[in-house]
Amino acid sequence: MDKKLKLLKLYNELMDRLGPSNWWPGDSAFEVAVGAILTQNTNWGNVEKAILNLKENGLLEPEKMFQEEKDRLCELIRPAGYFRVKADRLKNFLVFLHLNFDLKMEKLRNESTTKLRHALLKVKGIGPETADSILLYALERPVFVIDAYTKRIFSRHGIMEQERDYSEFQDFVMDRLPRDPELYNEYHALIVRAGKNWCRKSKPLCSKCPLEHLQKA
DNA sequence: CACCAGGCAAGTA
DNA sequence: TACTTGCATGGT
Numbered sequence: 001m002d003k004k005l006k007l008l009k010l011y012n013e014l015m016d017r018l019g020p021s022n023w024w025p026g027d028s029a030f031e032v033a034v035g036a037i038l039t040q041n042t043n044w045g046n047v048e049k050a051i052l053n054l055k056e057n058g059l060l061e062p063e064k065m066f067q068e069e070k071d072r073l074c075e076l077i078r079p080a081g082y083f084r085v086k087a088d089r090l091k092n093f094l095v096f097l098h099l100n101f102d103l104k105m106e107k108l109r110n111e112s113t114t115k116l117r118h119a120l121l122k123v124k125g126i127g128p129e130t131a132d133s134i135l136l137y138a139l140e141r142p143v144f145v146i147d148a149y150t151k152r153i154f155s156r157h158g159i160m161e162q163e164r165d166y167s168e169f170q171d172f173v174m175d176r177l178p179r180d181p182e183l184y185n186e187y188h189a190l191i192v193r194a195g196k197n198w199c200r201k202s203k204p205l206c207s208k209c210p211l212e213h214l215q216k217a
Numbered sequence: 218c219a220c221c222a223g224g225c226a227a228g229t230a
Numbered sequence: 231t232a233c234t235t236g237c238a239t240g241g242t
Contacts, residue, residue, distance in 0.1 A: 040224040046240060047223090081239040085225080127225050147223050192223050201221065 003159055004176040010157060011183075014190040021189035024137035029105040031060050032138040036130045037089050038080040050080035062103040066094040089125025096123045105138070113141045128166045136188070142179040145188045146170050149195030156199065 001009075026032040031051065038047045051060070053076040059065045065073070073087040080086060094103070100119065101107035108116060113135060120131040128146070135141040146169040155162035160172055177183060 036223085039222085041222065041237090042224085042239080043222040043241070045222090049240090079239060081222085082224090082237045083239080085237055089225085125225065129224065133223080145223085149223070188223085195223085 006157065006159055007173065007176055010153075010159075011187050011190070014194050015186070018190055018193050021186060021193060023185060023189035024133075026137075028060070029108075029138040030062055031055075033093065033105070033134045034060065034065075034090065036133040036137070037093060037125065038077060038086055040082070040086070040089075040130060042081050046079045046081060050077040053077065053079070062094060062097055062105065065090065066098055066103055085125070089123075092123050092125050096120075108139060113143065116141075117143070128170075132170075136181060136184055140181045140185075142181045142184060144170055144173045144177070144184045146173075147188070147192065148201075149191050149199060150188070152201070153191055153195060153199050 024032050024035065025048075026035055034054065035047055035051060038050050054060050054065070057076060059068055059073075059076070070087050070091060073090060074083045077083050077086055077090075096119070097103050097105070111119070116139075117131055117135060120126050120134060121128065126134075132143045132145045135143045136145055146166050151160075151162050151164075151169060154160045154169065160169060164172075177187075
């Protein structure tokens with residue numbers, strides 16, 4: 001089967017099974033960016049606890065978090081794991097926001113997607129997935145996010161080998177699907193939700209996967 | 218008990 | 231470039 005068609009069939013199948021996702025959970029662009037950093041290699045449920053702690057202490061605003069002590073951030077984000085490195089990463093992001101955008105998320109919208117992506121990738125602690133999550137889910141830019149679930153699901157469906165790198169996956173998808181932020185948003189959200197249900201690392205055969213009929217095609 | 222979660226950076230060869 | 235390791239909590 002043609003792989004472009006396969007990408008579309010997989011999307012439709014996931015949408016039929018799961019329905020719309022309405023991602024990303026978050027009340028502001030800043031909250032989305034913070035969540036993107038906190039969720040690195042971490043269960044979202046743990047991130048929610050950390051975000052709630054930040055919110056209860058009024059820190060989900062750039063000006064406030066920028067001024068807060070690292071040790072205090074560490075306490076609050078502790079449930080999200082890797083709390084020392086993530087406190088540094090949040091701080092790094094805020095320094096970036098301070099130096100270039102006067103701590104105002106709205107000003108990010110003035111930059112082109114390409115320039116902004118390069119700038120985000122220079123921040124220590126923001127890699128390709130985190131940068132793209134911010135671009136797509138906080139700023140509605142047409143950037144397809146690749147994560148562990150994407151690689152696993154796509155490889156198990158014969159779309160692309162898992163050992164290909166991030167940009168190869170991303171280019172592959174973006175060369176075949178329209179550059180539509182709504183589509184990329186929903187597709188990635190569906191992939192993560194499907195991954196949690198049916199495509200865990202520990203079940204390589206995906207025996208209960210309802211998409212099995214697509215895997216062989 | 219082992220394993221995993223919406224990664225990234227730094228070190229080594 | 232291609233591997234390896236540290237980072238840490240909480241759920242299954």
